[in-house]
Amino acid sequence: MDVRRAGDGDRKQLATTLARAFADDPIVSWLAAPKTYARGGERAFAAALRTSYLPKAEVYSAGDGKGVVIWVPPDKWKAPATDAIRLLPSYVAMCGRRLPRVLKLVAAMEKRHGQVEEPHWYIPFIATDPAAQGKGLGTALLQHVLANADAEGRPAYLEATCPRNQLLYHRHGFEPMDELRVDDSPPLTPMWRTPR
16 A cells, blocks of 8 residues: 655545544534534634644644644644634634534643653544545554654554544553543543553
8 A cells, every 4th residue: 555645736536535534423413513514624624724734733644635634743733822823714614503512622732742751653634535535544554653663663543533434543552541521522542452
């Protein structure tokens, strides 16, 4: 499976893949009504790639952009307030009246993530287009980035948004830490992987 580093020229394809992959995700469905997500989901992912991830993270794709993983170095996972301000219009487009949920969830995620003191790699997003799921793209992407973490002797952290994804992450060495909920949200599961 060919895994390659993505660049700004890949942003549209990767935003499409992310938006399609997360369209039925329990957390995303809680954050955005289907109609507003359909209008603004791809725009929000494109803005996040442009503003936050392509400049400071490693973004990899597989399967002609049908699979994507965002891999943030240990010292760069905290988003500056300027990023949040720049992303606000796209979050409004994606979530509409549910925007306060996004703000609360992001604050809770950052607070929980901030309790992890050991320097680590962070996976904010890994996704496979629904039409390409079950073909090994997610596994190939995880193996690629986790091999780098293992070579450095660094752990990795992510938040699983549904039980199906937890199973994939568990197969690659991630263990659940606890469960995070905001108001009546579905559970979000922070997961940790020690290097091998």
